[in-house]
Amino acid sequence: MRNKDCYCALCRTPRVVRYSRTLKPIHYAQVTLFTVATTWLFFPWLEFKALGSFFIYWAAFEFSQKTLYRRDLKCKSCGFDPTWYKRDVKVARRQVEEYLAKNPQLLQRNTRSSADSNFSSRQ
Numbered sequence: 001m002r003n004k005d006c007y008c009a010l011c012r013t014p015r016v017v018r019y020s021r022t023l024k025p026i027h028y029a030q031v032t033l034f035t036v037a038t039t040w041l042f043f044p045w046l047e048f049k050a051l052g053s054f055f056i057y058w059a060a061f062e063f064s065q066k067t068l069y070r071r072d073l074k075c076k077s078c079g080f081d082p083t084w085y086k087r088d089v090k091v092a093r094r095q096v097e098e099y100l101a102k103n104p105q106l107l108q109r110n111t112r113s114s115a116d117s118n119f120s121s122r123q
């Protein structure tokens, strides 16, 4: 799986996003493999209706991929979630404030590092 290097839009922390938003061909191959196995297992009772399990596995894969992507996209340093920022800026702002209120050590570290960079840029 290819990683994507980027920076947090809010705190400028270098980040790596491991998961993609959409399914890749390997995931569709896995879904197909699971469907074949399920169909083979339940064919005596369900016959070709067992092929409908494809949609169940597809939905499960889509849900897990989206969940992993959303979890991966959220910044660990400041709690900024770009997907929420796209939907509702106020909710994204409140989430960052709550995240930093729960983790005050992150706020001190971020403030110190930005102060250090400001100090070094003045010299």
Ligand SMILES: [Zn+2]
Residues within 6 Å of the ligand: 008, 009, 010, 011, 012, 013, 075, 076, 077, 078, 079, 080
């Ligand atoms: Zn951040």
